[in-house]
Amino acid sequence: xxTTVEFATAEDVKEILTIYNDAILHTTATFDTNVKTVDxxxxxxxxxxxxxxxxxxxxNDFVTGYCSLTQFKEKDAYKHTVELSVYIHPExxxxxxxxxxxxxxxxxxxxxxxxxxxxxxTSGNEVSEKLHEKLDFQKVGHIKKAGQKFDEWLDIVYxxxxx
Numbered sequence: 745x746x747t748t749v750e751f752a753t754a755e756d757v758k759e760i761l762t763i764y765n766d767a768i769l770h771t772t773a774t775f776d777t778n779v780k781t782v783d784x785x786x787x788x789x790x791x792x793x794x795x796x797x798x799x800x801x802x803x804n805d806f807v808t809g810y811c812s813l814t815q816f817k818e819k820d821a822y823k824h825t826v827e828l829s830v831y832i833h834p835e836x837x838x839x840x841x842x843x844x845x846x847x848x849x850x851x852x853x854x855x856x857x858x859x860x861x862x863x864x865x866t867s868g869n870e871v872s873e874k875l876h877e878k879l880d881f882q883k884v885g886h887i888k889k890a891g892q893k894f895d896e897w898l899d900i901v902y903x904x905x906x907x
Contacts, residue, residue, distance in 0.1 A: 747841065749848045752798040752810060754789060759807035760800070761785040763833050772866040772898055773831065775891040795856055796826065799849055801841050808836040811845035813853055816862050824859040842872075846879055854907045861907060867899035876903040 752760065765779045780788075791814075792798050798812040809832040816825040828849060830842050853861055863881060865872045873883070885902035892898065 746803070747808065747844065748802050749799055749844060750802065752789070752800045752807075754786065756800050756807050756810075757785050757789050758782060760789070760798075760810050763807070763810065763831050766834050767831050770834070772893050773869065773872075775866075775893060775898075777893060795823075797849075797852060799845060799852070801836075801845055803836070808833045809841045809845055811842075811849045813849060813858070813861075824857060826853055826858050826861055828853075828861050828863045838871075843875055843879070846875070850879065850905070850907065858907060861905045863903045865901050865903060867901050873901065873903070876905075879905065881905040 761780060761782055764774070764776075764785065767773045768776045768779055789798060792812060796813045796815060798810060800807045800811075801809040809830065811828065811830040813826040813828060816822045816827045828846065830845050830849075832841050850861065861881075863872075863876055865876070867886065877883075881903035882905070883901055884904045886899060887902075888899050889897040890900045
């Protein structure tokens with residue numbers, strides 16, 4: 745089966761929602777604690793633009809993962825500092841999809857003129873940290889007990905890649 749990577753469309757949002765809600769319910773990859781609705785996810789999708797895209801991986805037209813860029817902070821000076829997020833469908837993890845999506849979004853970010861990419865990772869997520877390091881991200885910060893999920897306080901680490 746061949747995997748493709750392409751820009752997401754509004755038609756992909758329901759499958760993106762399934763992936764994200766699974767992460768909310770079963771992982772500490774996101775600090776969201778309440779599942780999202782289709783309307784909320786459409787709002788999230790519509791907030792993205794050509795400068796801050798969402799891409800998806802697909803297998804047989806089924807969304808297996810997605811990756812997005814958002815402006816790191818709202819102020820104008822942050823226009824070309826972006827935050828990367830990547831989520832993979834639970835049945836498609838550990839197949840190299842996150843790496844494939846990240847490699848593609850890094851190329852896109854560079855083509856769009858972005859200067860630096862930031863990723864915020866829950867501390868202890870060794871798979872994600874190692875993947876970022878393989879892609880030349882460097883650990884630049886550690887914030888202790890930044891959020892509480894599943895009745896435990898969780899640290900976050902920031903990784904950065906200059907492009």
